[in-house]
Amino acid sequence: MVALRPLEATLDDVCFCHWPVARERAEAVVPDWLAVETADGDAWVSAIAATVERVDLFGVTVSRPAELLTVRTYVRGPSGQRGVAVLALFCDDPRTRTAVSELFHVAPGDAVPRVLPTSERRRVLDAGDRRLFECRYEATGEPVALPPDSLASFLVDRQRYFAAGPLGTRLVGSIGHDPWRLDRVDAAVTGAPPAPVELSGENTISLTHHSPGVTLSLAPPAFA
Template identity: 30%
Template sequence: MTQTWDDLLFAHWPVPAERIRQFVPPPLEVDTFDGMAWIGVIPFEMNEIRLRFLPVIPYTVPFPEINVRTYVIAGGKPAVFFLTLDASNPVAIRAATWTYHLPYYSAGMTIKRTAAGIDFQSERKGRAQRFDAIYRPVSEPFTARPGSIEHWLTERYRFCCVCRRTQRIYGGDIYHEPWRLQVAQAVIRENTMADLYGAEMSKAPVHLHYAQGVKAWIWRCRRMFG
C-alpha cells in the first residue's frame, strides 16, 4: 500500500520511561533518548491511499488524521508504537482497523490552510481527547543528522500497536524518503490527546517540527511475538 502524508506537525514531549512502560507490552522495549521516553502528537492530512498497481481507493481521501505515539524497539529495530490514531473518514478507519489492526477512533476534524499557517482541530467522538492548534514552518528544510534527537524521533521504518479487539501486538515495515524537516512554531489552544500517558500536555512541546509531506510505502501488517 502507498499513502501520501501532507502538512505534518511533529510535537514531542519527554516522559519518564517507567511512566510509559505500562502502555507498552513486552517483549517490546521502551526506547529512550538521553534516558527519557518521548510521546509525539502528530496531526497531518492523509492523501492518495492506493493498493499496489491500483488507483486511489474511493471514498478515503483526503482527510485529516492525528496520531499519538511513543517509541520502542521491536524485533531489534527502532519502531513507532501507536497509542491511538484519530481520523474523520469512516471508510478509512474501518479498513485500517481490520487490515492493520491499528487503534483508530472516529473524530470530528478539520484542517485549513490559512495565511497564518495550518489550522487543525480534532475532537474524538464521545471522548475527552481534543486537539486545537495552528502551526507553520519557520526555518529552511533540513535532513536530520544521524544521532540527533530529530533523527531519533522521526526516522523510523517499523510500526507496531496493540489490536484493541484481540489485545495482540501487530506490526509492519514502511519506507519513505528521509524527512525534510523544518523547525515549526505552533499555537496550541487545546491538547488533551496524551493526558492518559503521563505527558504534561499543558506545557509547550520540547520539540516542534513541520514536514511538507512524503509518499510512504507500507508493507503487510503481521502478528508479532507469537
C-alpha cells in the same frame, strides 16, 4: 517497469508534536514484549497530524483526502529493532479511519482532526464543541534533511511499527519512504490528544517539527 507497492499513503503538511514522559508511564501502555526506547533521558509520546492526500492500493487510488492524527511512542522489538507503537488514532474519513485502524490494530477515537482555514496553519482535534488539542504553526525556510543521530531523527524517522494482534499475537510491519525533510517551524501547542499516557498539565512542554510531506509504503504486519 515500475514495481507497484501494495499500499501507499501520500501525506501532506505533516505536523509532529512530541512530549517527554517518564519511561515507566510509557511502559505501562505498551505490550510487555516491547522495550520502551528513550532519548535525552526520557521516553517520548508524539502526535502526528497530516492530510492524507491519497491512499493507493496496487496503484489504484482507494480513498479521498482525509485528516489523520496518530499518537505513538518509541520502542524496540523482541530482536532489538527500532520502531513505534501506535497508541491512538483519529480520522475524519470513515474509509481511511477503518484502513488505518486495521493496519495498526488500534481502535479509532471519536474526536475529529481538522485543519482550520486561516492564514496561520492550525491543526486541531475536536470532540463535539470541545477542543482537545490545537497546534498553531508557521513553517519557514527550505526543508532540510534530518541530521543523523539527532533528537529529530529519533522522533521522526521510524521504519517499523509494532502491534498486538488477536490473543496477544506479536506483530511487526514496515514503513518505507524517501528521507524525511523538515522545515524550521514556530509553533504553539494547546492541550493534547486523548491517549493512554496523560500528556497535558501545567509542567508539560512539547517539541514540534514540520514536514511538507512524504509518500509512505506500508506493509501489513507479520509475526514479530
